[in-house]
Amino acid sequence: MAKNKRVFIKGNEAVAYGALAAGCRCFFGYPITPQNDIPEFMSKAIVDAGGEFVQAESEVAAANMLLGAGACGIRAMTSSSSPGVSLKQEAISYMAGSEIPAVIVNMNRGGPGLGDIGPSQGDYYQSTRGGGHGDYRTLVLAPGTVQEAYDLTVKAFDLAFKYRNPVLVLGDAILGQMKEPVTLTPTAKVPASEGKAWRLEGKGKRKPRIIKSLFLEDGALAAQNRHLEAKYASMAGEVACEQFQLKDADLVVVAYGSIGRIAKTAIRKLRAKGKKVGLFRPITLYPFPDAALAKLAKAGKKFLTIEHNLGQMVDDVRLAIRGLADSAFFGVYPGDMPAPEDFEEPIVKALRRKA
Amino acid sequence: MSPAAVKDEILAFDRPEVVADRATHYCPGCHHGVAHRLVGELLTEMGLVDKTIMVTAIGCSVFLYNYLLLDAVEAPHGRAPAVATGVKRSRPDNFVFTYQGDGDLASIGLAEIVHCANRGERVSVVFVNNTVYGMTGGQMAPTTLIGQKTTTCPGGRCREREGMPIKMAEIIGGLGGTVFAARAALNNVKNIRQAKKFLKTAFEVQTKGLGFGFVELLSACPTNWKMSPVKANQRIETEMIPYFPLGIFKDLSGEGGVC
Ligand SMILES: Cc1ncc(C[n+]2csc(CCOP(=O)(O)OP(=O)(O)O)c2C)c(N)n1
Ligand code: SF4
Ligand SMILES: [Mg+2]
Numbered sequence: 204m205a206k207n208k209r210v211f212i213k214g215n216e217a218v219a220y221g222a223l224a225a226g227c228r229c230f231f232g233y234p235i236t237p238q239n240d241i242p243e244f245m246s247k248a249i250v251d252a253g254g255e256f257v258q259a260e261s262e263v264a265a266a267n268m269l270l271g272a273g274a275c276g277i278r279a280m281t282s283s284s285s286p287g288v289s290l291k292q293e294a295i296s297y298m299a300g301s302e303i304p305a306v307i308v309n310m311n312r313g314g315p316g317l318g319d320i321g322p323s324q325g326d327y328y329q330s331t332r333g334g335g336h337g338d339y340r341t342l343v344l345a346p347g348t349v350q351e352a353y354d355l356t357v358k359a360f361d362l363a364f365k366y367r368n369p370v371l372v373l374g375d376a377i378l379g380q381m382k383e384p385v386t387l388t389p390t391a392k393v394p395a396s397e398g399k400a401w402r403l404e405g406k407g408k409r410k411p412r413i414i415k416s417l418f419l420e421d422g423a424l425a426a427q428n429r430h431l432e433a434k435y436a437s438m439a440g441e442v443a444c445e446q447f448q449l450k451d452a453d454l455v456v457v458a459y460g461s462i463g464r465i466a467k468t469a470i471r472k473l474r475a476k477g478k479k480v481g482l483f484r485p486i487t488l489y490p491f492p493d494a495a496l497a498k499l500a501k502a503g504k505k506f507l508t509i510e511h512n513l514g515q516m517v518d519d520v521r522l523a524i525r526g527l528a529d530s531a532f533f534g535v536y537p538g539d540m541p542a543p544e545d546f547e548e549p550i551v552k553a554l555r556r557k558a
Numbered sequence: 559m560s561p562a563a564v565k566d567e568i569l570a571f572d573r574p575e576v577v578a579d580r581a582t583h584y585c586p587g588c589h590h591g592v593a594h595r596l597v598g599e600l601l602t603e604m605g606l607v608d609k610t611i612m613v614t615a616i617g618c619s620v621f622l623y624n625y626l627l628l629d630a631v632e633a634p635h636g637r638a639p640a641v642a643t644g645v646k647r648s649r650p651d652n653f654v655f656t657y658q659g660d661g662d663l664a665s666i667g668l669a670e671i672v673h674c675a676n677r678g679e680r681v682s683v684v685f686v687n688n689t690v691y692g693m694t695g696g697q698m699a700p701t702t703l704i705g706q707k708t709t710t711c712p713g714g715r716c717r718e719r720e721g722m723p724i725k726m727a728e729i730i731g732g733l734g735g736t737v738f739a740a741r742a743a744l745n746n747v748k749n750i751r752q753a754k755k756f757l758k759t760a761f762e763v764q765t766k767g768l769g770f771g772f773v774e775l776l777s778a779c780p781t782n783w784k785m786s787p788v789k790a791n792q793r794i795e796t797e798m799i800p801y802f803p804l805g806i807f808k809d810l811s812g813e814g815g816v817c
Contacts, residue, residue, distance in 0.1 A: 228648070229644065229647055229648055231644065255647040255648070257643060257647060257677075259640065259673075260669050260670070260672075260673035261669060263637070263640070263669075263670075264637070264640040264643075264669065264670050264673065265640075267633065267634060267637040267640035267641050267644065267670070268640050268641070268643045268644035268647070269644060270631070270633070270634075270637075270640075270641050270644060271613070271631060271633075271640070271641035271642060271643060271644025271645040271646075271647075271648065272644040272645070272647065272648040273644075274631040274641075274644075274645065275611070275644075275645055275648040275649050277648040277649075279644070279648070293634050293637075294634060294637070297632075297633075297634050301631075301632065403611050403629040403630075403631060403645070403649075404611075404629065404649060404652065405608055405609035405610055405611060405629055405649075405652050405653070406607070406608060406610075406627070406628060406629045407608045407609075408608070411623070411627045411628050411629050411630065412629050412630075413623045413629075413630045413631075413632070414630070414631045414632065415614075415623070415630075415631070415632035416632065417620060417632060
């Protein structure tokens with residue numbers, strides 16, 4: 204890839220470009236709107252790059268193929284949208300339990316059930332609470348721009364291998380379908396030794412390796428969970444967020460992904476009218492940037508969380524600010540498509556609200 | 559016995575190194591151990607041990623990796639063929655096989671096995687059909703015979719309610735990506751020898767890069783059949799083989815594979 208090349212692409216394509224830049228060698232997909240551009244693009248591009256593409260028989264199978272590739276220490280990914288991501292949860296739980304690195308992209312659409320094919324943030328809980336059975340976490344990256352969709356996909360692969368853990372990239376139908384200019388950054392070659400200490404490659408002359416999540420012996424599962432707990436705690440340093448015009452703000456609007464983007468426009472407009480409001484946009488949803496939010500709460504600011512759902516991230520915001528500040532919520536129903544103007548009134552209302 | 563006689567003794571039957579020197583957790587008369595042994599012998603004879611990646615399934619054989627000393631990954635229930643697809647696409651030069659029970663492969667994992675075979679993945683599948691869900695306590699499996707009593711069909715499997723037992727070797731043999739599909743039984747020496755021959759061909763179609771290989775092994779589960787090991791062996795002969803015929807259902811190994 205040329206150095207710092209500029210391209211004009213969709214969020215879905217940016218994810219695919221990012222995966223290729225990160226050295227992704229296997230892609231396992233299944234059609235579902237609004238992410239079809241990713242498998243369509245990859246079916247040629249990853250093969251041209253010497254990798255493997257499989258259109259699986261289901262999202263269940265795609266995620267389990269990912270499990271197999273990850274166990275071999277190969278950079279691999281799958282992408283889908285909400286109903287398909289539900290089906291991937293079985294394998295995601297197994298990958299978390301067996302510490303298999305993998306990248307899973309969810310271009311969130313409206314639900315519950317078949318919902319619609321428009322944008323939604325209804326999968327926040329599913330993404331940040333593990334999503335499948337058992338007590339586990341996945342790193343969750345939430346791009347707000349097409350550039351971030353590219354950058355964070357690259358980063359997702361590094362994090363997956365750094366922590367031997369599944370990493371989710373959580374976008375939505377807006378991000379997937381929106382075109383923006385993107386700078387493609389040259390990335391380092393994946394070292395051949397990646398995963399050398401644990402990956403499966405045939406035992407050769409060494410001892411066999413077993414990648415599994417079954418721990419039946421006395422105390423073995425508790426030990427594994429203790430180990431995983433420590434690993435999740437060690438991820439705290441990966442926390443990332445965007446803070447926009449917060450210094451003198453009386454009200455902090457908390458919003459992520461596309462909704463963060465739309466809220467930013469609303470905030471710009473309100474700033475022009477002299478309203479002291481700013482944006483806090485979590486970029487990592489797990490780990491959640493709670494320390495930064497707590498700091499803002501201690502500084503006496505008020506909070507308004509805006510989401511494209513009935514209120515999910517707002518729980519994390521309230522946990523982060525621990526009752527130190529006033530916290531309001533404004534939700535856009537999945538199925539509705541918000542514009543910046545829709546947010547102005549709720550923001551002004553929250554600004555006026557007495558704690 | 560004189561020391562000279564001991565020296566001249568020829569060891570005709572030994573344990574291949576890949577088969578762990580330990581007692582298994584299987585019930586007396588269970589055929590999982592026989593199937594493990596055949597796989598271990600073949601991997602050794604074919605020189606595949608060092609480059610094998612084994613995909614284990616959920617069932618009584620979930621601890622397969624304790625008995626066959628190979629690089630292994632544990633698949634969720636029924637998903638071993640999908641996991642094996644991911645492994646083989648990542649490491650095409652490795653030898654990859656799954657080892658699955660009838661509940662695992664023929665029920666919850668039916669989509670995965672059919673599409674793995676149909677794509678012609680270069681993997682081998684060892685399918686242990688004992689007509690019950692062994693591990694969970696002998697419930698009805700898709701392969702349970704008509705009239706067979708299990709904990710979830712206590713009156714015996716009934717065609718009207720539960721349908722007919724599913725014939726996987728025939729189904730897999732009917733798929734385009736399959737190069738070899740066969741059924742053998744593990745109830746006597748003759749049948750065990752045939753099983754080994756079939757497994758060898760299934761492994762060879764992979765090592766030659768021809769396509770997908772599948773062997774169904776009719777196996778005893780004396781515990782859940784509530785029979786002695788000897789009676790269980792006889793049941794394979796008198797009840798299972800008449801419904802699940804032994805033999806080869808597809809063999810393109812001599813014709814250069816499928817694509
Ligand atoms: C998703 C899921 N459903 C159910 C189970 C419970 N379960 C464990 S083993 C098994 C059946 C195994 O039967 P089979 O594949 O025939 O193997 P056998 O024990 O007979 O060798 C089931 C249903 C599970 N582990 N995971
Ligand atoms: S329950 Fe059946 S299949 Fe399981 S170990 Fe015992 S005999 Fe074998
Ligand atoms: Mg069984």
